[in-house]
Amino acid sequence: xxAKFFLAFLAWAVCQFYCRPAAADxxxxxxxxxxxxQSAITFTSSQSSFNLTLSDFAAGSVSDxxxxxxxxxxxxxxxxxxxxxxxxxxxxxxxxLETRMDSFSxxxxxxxxxxxxxxxxTLNTFDQGVADKVTDQGDGKIVDGDMILSYHAxxxxxxxxGQHEATVTVTFVDN
Amino acid sequence: MLKRxxxxxxxxxxxxxxxxxxxxxxxxLPLTFYIQPVTAVRAEGAAGSASVELGRVLPGVDQxxxxxxxxxxxxxxxxxxxxxxxxxSITSAGGGQMPEGGLRFMVSGGSAGGxxxxxxxxxxxxxxxxIFNSGDSGGADSFTLxxxxxxxxxxxxxxxxxxxxxxxxxx
Numbered sequence: 001x002x003a004k005f006f007l008a009f010l011a012w013a014v015c016q017f018y019c020r021p022a023a024a025d026x027x028x029x030x031x032x033x034x035x036x037x038q039s040a041i042t043f044t045s046s047q048s049s050f051n052l053t054l055s056d057f058a059a060g061s062v063s064d065x066x067x068x069x070x071x072x073x074x075x076x077x078x079x080x081x082x083x084x085x086x087x088x089x090x091x092x093x094x095x096x097l098e099t100r101m102d103s104f105s106x107x108x109x110x111x112x113x114x115x116x117x118x119x120x121x122t123l124n125t126f127d128q129g130v131a132d133k134v135t136d137q138g139d140g141k142i143v144d145g146d147m148i149l150s151y152h153a154x155x156x157x158x159x160x161x162g163q164h165e166a167t168v169t170v171t172f173v174d175n
Numbered sequence: 176m177l178k179r180x181x182x183x184x185x186x187x188x189x190x191x192x193x194x195x196x197x198x199x200x201x202x203x204l205p206l207t208f209y210i211q212p213v214t215a216v217r218a219e220g221a222a223g224s225a226s227v228e229l230g231r232v233l234p235g236v237d238q239x240x241x242x243x244x245x246x247x248x249x250x251x252x253x254x255x256x257x258x259x260x261x262x263x264s265i266t267s268a269g270g271g272q273m274p275e276g277g278l279r280f281m282v283s284g285g286s287a288g289g290x291x292x293x294x295x296x297x298x299x300x301x302x303x304x305x306i307f308n309s310g311d312s313g314g315a316d317s318f319t320l321x322x323x324x325x326x327x328x329x330x331x332x333x334x335x336x337x338x339x340x341x342x343x344x345x346x
Contacts, residue, residue, distance in 0.1 A: 029217055029218045031227060033227050033229055035228075036333075036335070037332050040332070074329075138271075139269065
């Protein structure tokens with residue numbers, strides 16, 4: 001008798017766990033979220049053009065300095081050197097255009113840019129690096145901030161009065 | 176001798192109680208059915224499964240995900256609430272993490288009188304958050320849960336996965 005009672009109790013207890021309707025377990029539902037973040041670079045300049053004035057025509061004279069702000073947001077920056085490249089379309093006789101990254105103000109926490117060397121770089125018709133990446137946190141693939149590039153012109157010879165035009169191209173490279 | 180044996184057998188057969196072959200006996204057993212009170216929640220994305228495609232996200236561009244339809248089935252008249260919580264945060268295989276405030280959500284009102292507890296775009300909290308209240312007498316209902324990925328904070332490139340749980344709590 002005791003054995004029968006025990007077996008009946010056991011059957012009832014097992015049923016409480018395993019024989020309930022499936023929906024009775026439905027006190028919640030799990031949902032998977034998926035997104036794909038696209039590799040992207042947003043690189044903008046605060047100005048579309050700038051002027052430099054040489055107040056003296058003698059060789060060695062240096063013009064005033066133009067500071068141009070650039071904003072960069074990139075999310076897949078694997079490259080750690082020469083992330084910012086600058087070049088000009090034509091070389092001007094007797095005039096050298098020089099540039100340097102002055103500052104980088106970061107909006108993110110993963111990485112920032114630093115000037116490549118301390119001095120000005122003389123521009124040419126091919127790309128030259130002016131800034132490198134420094135990782136601050138994680139793999140540093142997000143670079144988000146504002147950068148200032150300074151430009152000035154240097155007279156390499158005595159110059160005749162006049163006006164010269166050139167186009168400067170600045171490129172941000174992520175990989 | 177054989178005659179005696181046959182006579183004895185005939186006597187035995189004739190004296191057997193006829194009840195064994197005729198008549199009927201009836202037993203009545205009381206039977207009780209128990210139907211448990213059940214309240215279950217189901218979620219269905221556009222693909223028909225419990226998943227949400229948040230889309231292809233670009234830095235600087237807010238991306239609204241496909242809607243998640245949430246259905247509550249119940250056979251009780253108890254009031255209930257639906258809660259939202261992360262089971263696992265949204266991360267990429269490369270270790271990229273959704274920045275704080277990167278995901279927002281909004282919940283519609285119920286088709287059968289339930290009320291949204293998140294009526295405008297709200298940052299999805301890390302912990303448990305109440306998102307829906309049933310009508311006064313409970314009952315089946317359905318609503319839509321929408322997600323929005325903010326493009327304000329750049330997200331490292333890659334595929335990201337996370338998991339949330341929608342829980343029912345009866346009052």
